[in-house]
Amino acid sequence: xxxxxxxxxxxxxxxxxxxxxxxxxxxxxxxxxxxxxxxxxxxxxxxxxxxxxxxxxxxxxxxxxxxxxxxxxxxxxxxxxxxxxxxxxxxxxxxxxxxxxxxxxxxxxxxxxxxxxxxxxxxxxxxxxxxxxxxxxxxxxxxxxxxxxxxxxxxxxxxxxxxxxxxxxxxxxxxxxxxxxxxxxxxxxxxxxxxxxxxxxxxxxxxxxxxxxxxxxxxxxxxxxxxxxxxxxxxxxxxxxxxxxxxxxxxxxxxxxxxxxxxxxxxxxxxxxxxxxxxxxxxxxxxxxxxxxxxxxxxxxxxxxxxxxxxxxxxxxxxxxxxxxxxxxxxxxxxxxxxxxx
Amino acid sequence: xxxxxxxxxxxxxxxxxxxxxxxxxxxxxxxxxxxxxxxxxxxxxxxxxxxxxxxxxxxxxxxxxxxxxxxxxxxxxxxxxxxxxxxxxxxxxxxxxxxxxxxxxxxxxxxxxxxxxxxxxxxxxxxxxxxxxxxxxxxxxxxxxxxxxxxxxxxxxxxxxxxxxxxxxxxxxxxxxxxxxxxxxxxxxxxxxxxxxxxxxxxxxxxxxxxxxxxxxxxxxxxxxxxxxxxxxxxxxxxxxxxxxxxxxxxxxxxxxxxxxxxxxxxxxxxxxxxxxxxxxxxxxxxxxxxxxxxxxxxxxxxxxxxxxxxxxxxxxxxxxxxxxxxxxxxxxxxxxxxxxx
DNA sequence: TATTTAAATGTGAACGTTCACATCTTAACA
DNA sequence: TGTTAAGATGTGAACGTTCACATTTAAATA
Numbered sequence: 001x002x003x004x005x006x007x008x009x010x011x012x013x014x015x016x017x018x019x020x021x022x023x024x025x026x027x028x029x030x031x032x033x034x035x036x037x038x039x040x041x042x043x044x045x046x047x048x049x050x051x052x053x054x055x056x057x058x059x060x061x062x063x064x065x066x067x068x069x070x071x072x073x074x075x076x077x078x079x080x081x082x083x084x085x086x087x088x089x090x091x092x093x094x095x096x097x098x099x100x101x102x103x104x105x106x107x108x109x110x111x112x113x114x115x116x117x118x119x120x121x122x123x124x125x126x127x128x129x130x131x132x133x134x135x136x137x138x139x140x141x142x143x144x145x146x147x148x149x150x151x152x153x154x155x156x157x158x159x160x161x162x163x164x165x166x167x168x169x170x171x172x173x174x175x176x177x178x179x180x181x182x183x184x185x186x187x188x189x190x191x192x193x194x195x196x197x198x199x200x201x202x203x204x205x206x207x208x209x210x211x212x213x214x215x216x217x218x219x220x221x222x223x224x225x226x227x228x229x230x231x232x233x234x235x236x237x238x239x240x241x242x243x244x245x246x247x248x249x250x251x252x253x254x255x256x257x258x259x260x261x262x263x264x265x266x267x268x269x270x271x272x273x274x275x276x277x278x279x280x281x282x283x284x285x286x287x288x289x290x291x292x293x294x295x296x297x298x299x300x301x302x303x304x305x306x307x308x309x310x311x312x313x314x315x316x317x318x319x320x321x322x323x324x325x326x327x328x329x330x331x332x333x334x335x336x337x338x339x340x341x342x
Numbered sequence: 343x344x345x346x347x348x349x350x351x352x353x354x355x356x357x358x359x360x361x362x363x364x365x366x367x368x369x370x371x372x373x374x375x376x377x378x379x380x381x382x383x384x385x386x387x388x389x390x391x392x393x394x395x396x397x398x399x400x401x402x403x404x405x406x407x408x409x410x411x412x413x414x415x416x417x418x419x420x421x422x423x424x425x426x427x428x429x430x431x432x433x434x435x436x437x438x439x440x441x442x443x444x445x446x447x448x449x450x451x452x453x454x455x456x457x458x459x460x461x462x463x464x465x466x467x468x469x470x471x472x473x474x475x476x477x478x479x480x481x482x483x484x485x486x487x488x489x490x491x492x493x494x495x496x497x498x499x500x501x502x503x504x505x506x507x508x509x510x511x512x513x514x515x516x517x518x519x520x521x522x523x524x525x526x527x528x529x530x531x532x533x534x535x536x537x538x539x540x541x542x543x544x545x546x547x548x549x550x551x552x553x554x555x556x557x558x559x560x561x562x563x564x565x566x567x568x569x570x571x572x573x574x575x576x577x578x579x580x581x582x583x584x585x586x587x588x589x590x591x592x593x594x595x596x597x598x599x600x601x602x603x604x605x606x607x608x609x610x611x612x613x614x615x616x617x618x619x620x621x622x623x624x625x626x627x628x629x630x631x632x633x634x635x636x637x638x639x640x641x642x643x644x645x646x647x648x649x650x651x652x653x654x655x656x657x658x659x660x661x662x663x664x665x666x667x668x669x670x671x672x673x674x675x676x677x678x679x680x681x682x683x684x
Numbered sequence: 685t686a687t688t689t690a691a692a693t694g695t696g697a698a699c700g701t702t703c704a705c706a707t708c709t710t711a712a713c714a
Numbered sequence: 715t716g717t718t719a720a721g722a723t724g725t726g727a728a729c730g731t732t733c734a735c736a737t738t739t740a741a742a743t744a
Binding site (some may be wrong): 035052053054055056057058059063065067070082083086090093094097102103104105106120123124125126192234263289290293294295335 | 366394395396398399401402405407409412424425427428431432436437440444445446447448449452459462465466467468484577605631632635636
């Protein structure tokens with residue numbers, strides 16, 4: 001790990017090219033105001049000396065880092081089970097790359113770590129802005145964000161900041177379509193495996209309201225006993241399904257608010273000797289890779305995960321650039337994917 | 343986006359506390375050489391003024407950023423299908439957090455982006471070091487890394503740098519155990535769905551050699567026709583299985599070098615009206631979440647993904663700290679998980 | 685050709701720390 | 715009580731850029 005050899009700086013380039021170092025700075029930053037001739041000369045020297053601008057010096061001087069922070073309040077074991085997240089990250093990363101931004105990641109498992117990450121990212125000016133992925137187990141920490149000056153965007157709903165910026169899919173519409181699809185198939189008694197009472201509340205709310213509106217449209221009365229709580233894990237889907245199957249009046253379809261719970265539901269239904277979709281139809285939400293791999297393959301509402309990431313990033317870049325953004329809430333359309341389970 | 347209010351600096355704190363700003367610096371950095379009394383006083387003022395050190399200024403002065411770069415040469419659509427990666431990232435992130443390091447991510451899809459990421463991360467000194475996740479489709483770009491001074495660690499094999507540092511699981515041993523397990527079950531003709539001829543070559547090589555050694559131990563001759571190429575996707579597993587099923591002398595077991603191909607294999611076997619494991623047993627490698635969800639659940643070799651991430655990060659931190667690391671290659675043990683498919 | 689104007693380049697300061705070194709203070713010893 | 719050494723604090727410089735402004739140069743106008 002020898003350190004030794006001195007770094008090539010903007011001044012070395014300037015000396016070699018016979019210009020002031022500020023001119024070199026202009027060349028680096030593609031500023032107008034430079035003759036093609038000098039630009040070419042400087043770029044030649046840059047190449048020759050293999051000059052690379054110092055990230056730190058740039059940051060200090062310009063007061064920007066070209067880094068955006070990504071705060072993902074996931075626990076490690078949960079993380080591995082959510083393919084959507086990677087798609088979102090990939091979308092954010094692609095957009096960041098395109099805009100010459102770097103992506104700083106924190107998979108802060110608990111709220112304390114989340115606050116630590118938030119501190120590092122924004123208060124210390126490591127990042128120019130942040131994207132927060134709202135998850136089922138994220139509540140704490142986000143409220144800290146609402147209190148500070150730097151721009152941030154929530155993928156999901158920003159329940160702590162009425163003036164916040166967010167991007168999410170059309171949960172209401174997606175759920176409505178899914179429910180209408182089941183109704184079209186002749187189902188009247190449709191159970192719902194709901195999200196948890198805490199965490200990403202508005203996601204569940206949106207989907208549940210979509211379900212209710214669909215019932216209303218079909219003139220089917222809403223029955224509270226058909227809605228059972230889950231927490232977006234497969235296990236909770238299983239438990240909820242046991243409850244639903246134990247109802248006095250049997251149901252003919254289940255709408256789970258995400259795919260993992262839907263898969264859990266199918267497993268329990270099959271365990272009870274029933275067939276999907278003949279005895280009970282099942283519809284999920286998300287369209288994770290497992291949805292198509294599973295037997296029977298899962299009818300589900302596809303979320304545009306990658307687009308969500310891109311959208312959030314684009315929104316954030318606008319905010320960082322100081323452009324005014326009129327629309328604080330970007331809602332992306334979902335798509336009903338009909339497969340075997342319904 | 344008003345900027346306006348001036349940042350609280352180390353000098354403001356110093357003035358308020360009645361000490362020199364260098365002393366404040368000492369307090370921030372937990373340097374010895376400070377009386378408890380002044381330390382307390384300074385910390386009080388820091389709290390009072392809500393001072394947060396400037397990341398950029400620190401970087402410039404100390405010539406370190408406390409950032410490590412993570413280069414993941416994945417294409418976006420592949421990314422979402424690899425749960426292992428998230429586990430590795432989570433391990434790296436946890437270790438980074440513990441050491442007050444930040445994690446800069448690049449999911450550079452193609453080689454050009456990869457080189458761009460490498461440039462940003464290391465040449466511009468955005469990061470103090472990097473972790474590269476070797477993947478099936480990563481070859482280009484890594485050779486650039488070998489040529490530079492800053493420390494980096496490969497998760498997988500560093501085929502471009504004979505003096506490089508790497509962390510990976512014991513592919514040979516894992517494959518050997520998997521094959522021996524099949525042999526113990528009475529199988530003699532065991533097909534292999536191999537990795538691709540390019541990309542993460544040494545991973546496949548290690549696993550294949552484990553398979554061969556197991557055969558040798560059992561006195562079973564190796565037959566090249568039993569080894570068919572794949573590229574770690576489910577689709578390629580399906581194709582390979584079609585080939586294997588078409589062999590003149592039928593086989594009774596298939597060892598796929600990863601889980602996704604194993605799942606593809608099972609689907610094709612079932613499509614041919616055969617049963618797993620009665621007609622043909624299947625073993626995979628990785629232990630992705632789907633392995634246990636699938637019916638029949640998949641016997642597989644579990645990789646310690648998260649530990650791999652942690653190990654790589656620890657190794658990198660040692661290198662960054664300038665400590666000499668004797669062992670360039672850390673090999674982590676795998677675990678055979680026996681389930682229904684064998 | 686003299687004059688105005690715009691574009692190109694140069695100048696000095698600032699960004700907020702850490703580091704190596706100099707000086708001051710305090711306690712321990714003779 | 716004077717001397718010494720260690721520990722605590724202060725000092726100046728350096729890290730490598732960008733920014734606002736000043737100056738020079740070249741082009742356009744009268």
